[in-house]
Amino acid sequence: MSHPPAGRPFAAEIFDLDGTLLDTESLGLEAGIEALAELGHNVDAATMRGLIGLDSPTALAVLSRHLGVVLEQERTMSHWRAAMARRCRSGVPVMEGALALLDRIDALGLPRAVATNSRTQGAVSKLEASSLAGRFEVVIGFEQVARGKPAPDVFIEAARRLGIAPARCLVFEDSDVGTRAALAAGMTVVQIPDQSARGPSGAHFLARTLAEGAAWADLVPAGG
Incomplete structure (x- = not known):
């Protein structure tokens, strides 16, 4: 240093x-897990922590490889944003x-x-x-x-x-x-x-x- x-x-x-x-990172990870569950995918917290710092397209590409499916970006992010918005209503x-x-x-x-x-x-x-x-x-x-x-x-x-x-x-x-x-x-x-x-x-x-x-x-x- x-x-x-x-x-x-x-x-x-x-x-x-x-x-x-x-x-907000813990809120974002919780929202992501909830959004993916709504779409029928179970992802653990350790996998989600590995996404910290990545932009949305890159994060979804990582998740798609992990799950062995192709996550549709707009649909997935719409669920994720809605889950995050619910968590932010009481303040950030x-x-x-x-x-x-x-x-x-x-x-x-x-x-x-x-x-x-x-x-x-x-x-x-x-x-x-x-x-x-x-x-x-x-x-x-x-x-x-x-x-x-x-x-x-x-x-x-x-x-x-x-x-x-x-x-x-x-x-x-x-x-x-x-x-x-x-x-x-x-x-x-x-x-x-x-x-x-x-x-x-x-x-x-x-x-x-x-x-x-x-x-x-x-x-x-x-x-x-």
Whole structure:
């Protein structure tokens, strides 16, 4: 793990959404299991955890191979989205430290974006159901670019929309897939590993919490 360059060089922050800012991954896995059961397929939690960080088409391709069937994308995702919407009606919890970090970024006057392997409207809906509504200038979902993570496209597009060079962007990610994508975009990456992380990912810093990652990046005082 390297140290960040001196002088706080970051001109923008880009965040993954699920599992990084919002505590939604367990909800999403439960919704997926429910949706697949509605379609007549039984999938265990361990298999679902292996999908964390993948975009929808890739996740469905993995599930299709696992089940030995061809899952029709729109029908499957329609059930999945409906199951997720039911779980989000009572509000979406945020990850510890997310609000404090965004407040600090506001104080520093830095722009920020979300770059996610979810669809953009789904991401916006989840943000609106949480306490993070209105906190991001840009939200980029996988359908806005040619390729989802682990390709770098969503991060490159987020930087382009913010008007900031990728090399001056700091990324917060939870998954190995997202970390690889942000590194391929030429960005500095803080990873807060999720339950699917499998080992060294190449992130510049592995943090236990958002606050620890922010301190490493010199966005907040250590311990602050």
